[in-house]
Amino acid sequence: MSIRGKAFIAGAFEHPLREIPDASLAQIHADVALGALADAGLSLDDVDGYFCAADAPGFGGISMAEYMGMRPRYVDTTESGGSSYVAHVGHAAAAIAVGKCRVALVTLAGKPRTGGSPPGGSMGDPQAPETSFEVAYGPTTPSLYALAAKRHMHEFGTTSAQLAEIKVTASRHAKHNPNALLQKEVTVEEVLESPMVSDPLHRLDCCVVTDGGGAVVVVAPEIAQALERDCIKILGHGESPKHTDNGRVDLTYTGAVWSGPLAFEEAGTTPKDIDYASIYDSFTITVLETIEDLGFCEKGAGGPYVESGALRAPDGELPLNTDGGGLCNNHPSNRGGMTKIIEAVRQLRDEANPAVQVGDCQLALAHGTGGSLGTRMGSATLILGREDA
Amino acid sequence: MTGELPRPEPVVSPEARRFWEATGEQRLRLQRCSECAAVVWYPRGICPDCSSSNLDWFEASGRGLVYSFTINHRGTGPYEGIGPYILAYVELEEGPRMLTNIVDCDSEKLRIGQLVEVRFADTGTGTALVRFTPVETVADG
Numbered sequence: 001m002s003i004r005g006k007a008f009i010a011g012a013f014e015h016p017l018r019e020i021p022d023a024s025l026a027q028i029h030a031d032v033a034l035g036a037l038a039d040a041g042l043s044l045d046d047v048d049g050y051f052c053a054a055d056a057p058g059f060g061g062i063s064m065a066e067y068m069g070m071r072p073r074y075v076d077t078t079e080s081g082g083s084s085y086v087a088h089v090g091h092a093a094a095a096i097a098v099g100k101c102r103v104a105l106v107t108l109a110g111k112p113r114t115g116g117s118p119p120g121g122s123m124g125d126p127q128a129p130e131t132s133f134e135v136a137y138g139p140t141t142p143s144l145y146a147l148a149a150k151r152h153m154h155e156f157g158t159t160s161a162q163l164a165e166i167k168v169t170a171s172r173h174a175k176h177n178p179n180a181l182l183q184k185e186v187t188v189e190e191v192l193e194s195p196m197v198s199d200p201l202h203r204l205d206c207c208v209v210t211d212g213g214g215a216v217v218v219v220a221p222e223i224a225q226a227l228e229r230d231c232i233k234i235l236g237h238g239e240s241p242k243h244t245d246n247g248r249v250d251l252t253y254t255g256a257v258w259s260g261p262l263a264f265e266e267a268g269t270t271p272k273d274i275d276y277a278s279i280y281d282s283f284t285i286t287v288l289e290t291i292e293d294l295g296f297c298e299k300g301a302g303g304p305y306v307e308s309g310a311l312r313a314p315d316g317e318l319p320l321n322t323d324g325g326g327l328c329n330n331h332p333s334n335r336g337g338m339t340k341i342i343e344a345v346r347q348l349r350d351e352a353n354p355a356v357q358v359g360d361c362q363l364a365l366a367h368g369t370g371g372s373l374g375t376r377m378g379s380a381t382l383i384l385g386r387e388d389a
Numbered sequence: 390m391t392g393e394l395p396r397p398e399p400v401v402s403p404e405a406r407r408f409w410e411a412t413g414e415q416r417l418r419l420q421r422c423s424e425c426a427a428v429v430w431y432p433r434g435i436c437p438d439c440s441s442s443n444l445d446w447f448e449a450s451g452r453g454l455v456y457s458f459t460i461n462h463r464g465t466g467p468y469e470g471i472g473p474y475i476l477a478y479v480e481l482e483e484g485p486r487m488l489t490n491i492v493d494c495d496s497e498k499l500r501i502g503q504l505v506e507v508r509f510a511d512t513g514t515g516t517a518l519v520r521f522t523p524v525e526t527v528a529d530g
Contacts, residue, residue: 132399132409133431134488136518138461138468143476146459154457154501198476199460246437247430247485249478251457375488 002266007093007104008224008231009384011040011217012345014323014338018181018210018330021114025057026067028109028213033068036215041227042103049074049101049218051092053084055110055333064107074101080378081370082280082335083239084108085216087380089341090237092218102220109213110333130244134375142206142283144374146198148251149285153200155252156300160200162307163284164191167204167327169311170281174324176353181208182328205284207325212332214342224387230349235269235363236383238262243376252300254286255379256293256367263365264295267383271295274383275361276347277318278340280369281325287311290367291318294381313356322347322356337368341382348386362386394474394490394520395467396512405432407446412517415509417449419483430485451507453481453521460496479505479521493522 013035020028029052037043050061050072057063060077064070074095080087085108092104125131152158168188174180191204224231240262242255264270271294279294281287288302296318297305313319323329323343326336344364346352363385370378401409411418420429424441435442458477461468468474475491491499492508504524509517 126400129402129433130431132401132405135466136397136399137476137488137490137520138395138464138466138474139476139488140461140463140465140468142463143459143461146461147457147476147478150459151457151501196460196462198462201459244430244486246427247481247487249486251478 001097003090003093003097003237004235004266004268005221005233006097007218007220007234008387009089009216009234009345010219010224010227010229010231011036011042012342013039014214014342015212015332016179018212019113020111020211025109025111026064028111029056029064029107030068032109032213032215033105033107036105036217039229040217040219041229042217044068044070046103047105048072049092049095049104051076051088051104051106053077054079055108055335072101080380082282082337083368083370083378083380084335085337086341086366086368086382087239089216089218089234089382090239090380093234093237096218096220102223104218105215106218107213107215108333108335108338110335111211112209112334113211130375139374140198141372142201143198144372145283145285146201148289148373149200151251152285152289156303158288158303160192161188162303163205163288164188165306166281166284166287166311167191170321170325170327173313173322173356174328176355177324177329180324180329181210182324201283201285207282207327207331207336209334210330210332212330214332214338216341216345231387232345232348233385233387233389234382235385235389236263236265236267237381238266239378239380241376241378249375251374252289254289254293254369254373255377256290256381259379259381260294263381263383269363269383273363274318274365276322276344276358276364277320278344278364278366279320280336280340280367281321281327282331282336282369284327286369286373289373290369294365294367314358319356319358322352337370337380340366340368344384348384362389394492394510395471396510396518397467398512398514399516399518401516404434408432409516412509412519413515415517417451417507417519418446419449419485420444421447428483428485430487450482453479453505455491455499455501455503455505456480456486457501458491458499475499487519490520491522492520499523
């Protein structure tokens with residue numbers, strides 16, 4: 001059984017602010033929920049499935065259901081870091097396909113910029129079995145990705161300038177997004193001259209830290225048909241953990257090598273069919289390895305591929321992260337998966353910022369990464385299409 | 390490059406107790422699966438290769454090669470404000486790649502593939518952190 005065509009994204013909403021000091025975490029979840037439901041033409045009373053991850057405060061989805069006054073008959077609080085929300089859409093589609101719910105709400109919210117909430121996740125959890133073999137040595141999130149970048153450079157000759165091109169592309173897209181935190185177009189030189197955070201990653205190789213959030217509403221086909229809104233068809237989903245593999249950790253690839261093929265197979269599509277891609281961009285190296293692993297170019301060829309301008313919208317070979325992505329637009333709660341889905345939905349609805357809207361965008365991919373490229377990570381991939389796809 | 394690195398006390402799980410006791414004695418002990426012979430890293434109570442719970446301990450050589458490294462400029466927690474330090478994956482002679490620090494080292498000369506050997510950083514609680522130093526540095530030393 002497949003989820004292909006069994007569920008549709010009917011509503012999507014991205015919080016417009018990047019600093020939200022005066023609202024609680026729970027309230028931001030509620031605000032984005034109402035935004036996505038309004039976008040769909042639905043209300044909280046219609047919701048019978050609820051999905052959230054560790055960024056939600058309290059006791060999983062139960063606390064948020066109480067806060068918003070929902071009584072869902074299906075709740076999933078799968079936690080896989082920033083990839084959670086991409087996975088949630090796949091889970092929601094599966095739940096809808098078997099009749100467990102008909103209107104599923106997925107929310108993300110966070111306040112890391114104004115200090116109201118720590119990011120979720122387990123690095124440093126003393127009960128995690130790996131903690132004492134990692135945390136004592138001082139790993140930080142950028143440093144773990146830097147280890148991957150260094151090894152990728154060693155094996156494939158990837159350069160810092162090639163990584164910088166990913167940031168340059170994000171900034172070219174972000175300048176058209178009035179809500180983006182960073183709206184100034186940068187050059188390769190500016191990336192390379194920005195302070196070194198963890199060699200070889202510079203400050204501009206890193207994503208932004210923002211408050212904010214987002215939500216999507218996933219509905220059954222008969223509800224999608226009844227709504228006046230353009231709905232986006234869910235065609236395929238895949239997810240996979242990647243870990244240190246009993247000491248055989250390989251830093252040159254991501255979990256997308258498994259989640260991608262699962263999603264493409266379910267959707268009945270190939271990388272060549274994709275018109276637009278939202279790829280998780282916590283760091284420039286995250287994008288480079290992921291586009292290789294999803295099959296958009298050969299393994300190790302990501303450097304020359306991005307250098308060719310392939311990622312630039314609207315006319316590149318693989319227009320990518322047209323909202324400016326995590327590198328320039330936002331990274332609410334230090335978790336970018338939700339905004340990846342939202343921009344893919346915008347592209348398929350012809351609602352992206354006009355300068356970066358891909359012409360005749362029929363098929364889009366959204367990919368989320370959670371945890372760290374350097375140790376263990378979650379990966380989730382979605383293939384989405386227009387209503388008649 | 391910073392001199393002395395922090396020595397935070399590790400959380401010692403029951404399954405890894407013998408590993409940490411050994412480090413306190415300046416010895417690097419690893420687990421090997423009695424069923425499938427896999428070297429198991431990190432220490433635990435089940436072989437992740439074959440699911441056996443029949444694991445033995447053996448003494449490792451303490452030598453390895455740098456698999457990847459980074460000079461981290463912005464530490465957090467106990468590493469905050471100490472200056473740049475090297476985080477690395479070292480591939481042990483016995484196979485596993487472990488996260489660690491490279492110490493007593495000219496970072497400008499450090500390369501992937503560099504031969505390194507173990508250094509134990511006593512935490513003062515009967516355990517030691519497992520760090521590595523380039524072998525050439527020792528020879529020059």
